[in-house]
Amino acid sequence: MGQWAGYLQLILDGAIVTIQLTLMGSALALVMAFLAGLGRLSRFAPVRWLATAYIEFFRGTSIFVQLFWAYFVLPLFGFSLTPLQAGVLALGLNVGAYGAEVVRGAIKSIGKEQYEACTALNFNRWQGLRYIILPQAFVLMLPTFGNNAIELLKASAVVSLISLTDMTFQAQVVRAQTGNTLVPFLTILVLYFAIACVITFAIRGLERHLTRGLDGIRS
Amino acid sequence: MEWDWAFVIQILPTLFEGVKITILATLLGSIVAAAIGLVIAIVRRSKNRIVSIPMGFVAEFIRGTPLLVQLYFIFYVLPDLGITLSPLVAGVIGLGLHYGTYTAEVYRAGIDNVARGQWEAAKACNLSSIQTWTQIILPQALPPMIPALANYFIAMFKETPLLSAITVLELMNQARSIANYNYRYIEPITLVGAFFLIISLVSVVGLRWLERRYGRID
Numbered sequence: 001m002g003q004w005a006g007y008l009q010l011i012l013d014g015a016i017v018t019i020q021l022t023l024m025g026s027a028l029a030l031v032m033a034f035l036a037g038l039g040r041l042s043r044f045a046p047v048r049w050l051a052t053a054y055i056e057f058f059r060g061t062s063i064f065v066q067l068f069w070a071y072f073v074l075p076l077f078g079f080s081l082t083p084l085q086a087g088v089l090a091l092g093l094n095v096g097a098y099g100a101e102v103v104r105g106a107i108k109s110i111g112k113e114q115y116e117a118c119t120a121l122n123f124n125r126w127q128g129l130r131y132i133i134l135p136q137a138f139v140l141m142l143p144t145f146g147n148n149a150i151e152l153l154k155a156s157a158v159v160s161l162i163s164l165t166d167m168t169f170q171a172q173v174v175r176a177q178t179g180n181t182l183v184p185f186l187t188i189l190v191l192y193f194a195i196a197c198v199i200t201f202a203i204r205g206l207e208r209h210l211t212r213g214l215d216g217i218r219s
Numbered sequence: 220m221e222w223d224w225a226f227v228i229q230i231l232p233t234l235f236e237g238v239k240i241t242i243l244a245t246l247l248g249s250i251v252a253a254a255i256g257l258v259i260a261i262v263r264r265s266k267n268r269i270v271s272i273p274m275g276f277v278a279e280f281i282r283g284t285p286l287l288v289q290l291y292f293i294f295y296v297l298p299d300l301g302i303t304l305s306p307l308v309a310g311v312i313g314l315g316l317h318y319g320t321y322t323a324e325v326y327r328a329g330i331d332n333v334a335r336g337q338w339e340a341a342k343a344c345n346l347s348s349i350q351t352w353t354q355i356i357l358p359q360a361l362p363p364m365i366p367a368l369a370n371y372f373i374a375m376f377k378e379t380p381l382l383s384a385i386t387v388l389e390l391m392n393q394a395r396s397i398a399n400y401n402y403r404y405i406e407p408i409t410l411v412g413a414f415f416l417i418i419s420l421v422s423v424v425g426l427r428w429l430e431r432r433y434g435r436i437d
Contacts, residue, residue, distance in 0.1 A: 060419035064380035072404040157285035196283035
C-alpha cells in the first residue's frame with residue numbers, strides 16, 4: 001500500500017501541472033479571444049483581416065501540430081521555449097481562436113436598440129462597448145467559455161508528448177514503473193473528470209453571480 | 220535553418236502515405252461516431268431510468284476526459300482484459316466513442332426539434348416504436364443535423380494526430396519519424412500544419428454548402 005501512496009503523489013504532482021496549464025492557458029485564451037473577437041468587428045479592414053487570419057489559422061490546424069511547431073520549429077528561428085511555455089502558448093492561442101468566435105457572436109447578438117441608446121447617450125464607441133455592450137454580452141459568452149475551458153483542459157493532455165510532466169505523463173511513468181495500466185489511467189480519467197466538473201460549477205456560479213438582479217431585464 | 224525545397228519533395232511521398240491513414244481514420248471514426256451518437260441519444264431518451272441515467276453519466280464522463288488518455292486506455296488496458304486491438308482499430312474506436320458523445324447532443328437537439336404532433340400522429344397510426352423511429356422521426360430529424368454533424372467530423376479530423384501517440388502511422392507520426400531521422404523539423408511539421416489548414420479551409424467551404432442545402436428548418 002505504501003508504494004501506491006508514492007505513485008499517487010506522482011500523479012497529484014502531475015495534476016498540479018495540468019491545473020497550472022489550464023489556468024494559464026485559459027488566461028491567454030481569454031485575452032486572445034477578446035482581442036481577435038473585437039478585432040473582427042473593427043472598423044479598420046486590416047485589423048479585421050489580421051483577426052480573421054489568426055482565427056482561421058488556429059482553428060484550421062490541429063492543436064497537436066501547433067504544439068509541435070511551437071516546441072520543435074520555433075527554436076530554429078531563435079525562440080527557445082520551455083515545454084511549459086510552449087504548452088501555454090499553443091493551448092492559449094488555439095482555444096483563444098475558438099473563443100474569439102464566441103465573443104463576436106455574443107456581441108453581434110446584442111440588440112440594435114442598445115447601440116442606438118449608446119448614441120443617444122453620447123457615448124463614444126469605447127464607452128458604449130465598455131459600459132453597455134460588454135456587460136450584457138459577457139453573460140452570454142460565459143457558458144460557451146466554460147465549455148472552451150474544458151476543451152482546453154482536455155487538450156492539455158497532449159503536452160505530455162513534449163515531455164511536460166503533466167498528469168498524463170505521470171500516469172505513463174507510473175505505468176512504466178509498476179507494469180499496471182488500469183489503475184494509473186483510471187485514476188487520471190477520474191481526476192480529469194473532477195477538474196472538468198469544478199470548471200462547470202465555477203462557471204455556473206459566476207453566471208448566477210453576474211446575472212443577479214437582471215431577472216426580467218434579460219429576455 | 221533554411222527551408223529546403225529539395226528535402227520537401229523528397230519527403231512528400233512518405234507524408235502522403237500518412238495522409239491516407241489520416242483520412243481513413245477520419246472516415247471510419249465518423250461512421251463509428253455517427254452510429255454511437257445515435258445509440259447514446261436514443262438510450263438517453265428512454266423512459267427506463269435504469270438505462271438512461273447511467274448512459275447519461277457515461278457520456279458526460281467520456282466528454283469530460285481527454286481523448287489522448289482514452290486512447291491510451293483502449294490501447295494499453297484492454298489487452299490486459301484479453302482484447303488486443305491493432306493501433307488503427309483502437310484509434311478508430313477511441314475517436315468514434317469520444318465524438319459519439321458529441322454527436323449524441325446533435326441528435327438530441329435534432330430529435331427535440333421534431334414537432335410533438337408527429338409523435339402523436341405516429342401513435343394514432345398505431346406504429347410500433349421501431350416504426351415510429353425509422354419511418355417518422357429520423358427521416359425528419361436527420362437532414363437539419365447534417366451540417367452540425369459535419370462540423371464535428373472536421374473537428375475529429377483535426378484530432379487524428381493524437382493517434383500517433385498509440386503508434387498509428389498517420390501523417391503526424393510519419394512527419395515525426397522523418398524529422399527524427401533527418402533531424403530537420405521545419406519542413407515536415409510545417410507541411411503537416413499546411414496540410415491540415417488546406418483540408419480545413421476546403422471543408423469549411425463544403426460545410427457552408429451543406430448548411431445551404433440541409434440547414435434550413437422550414
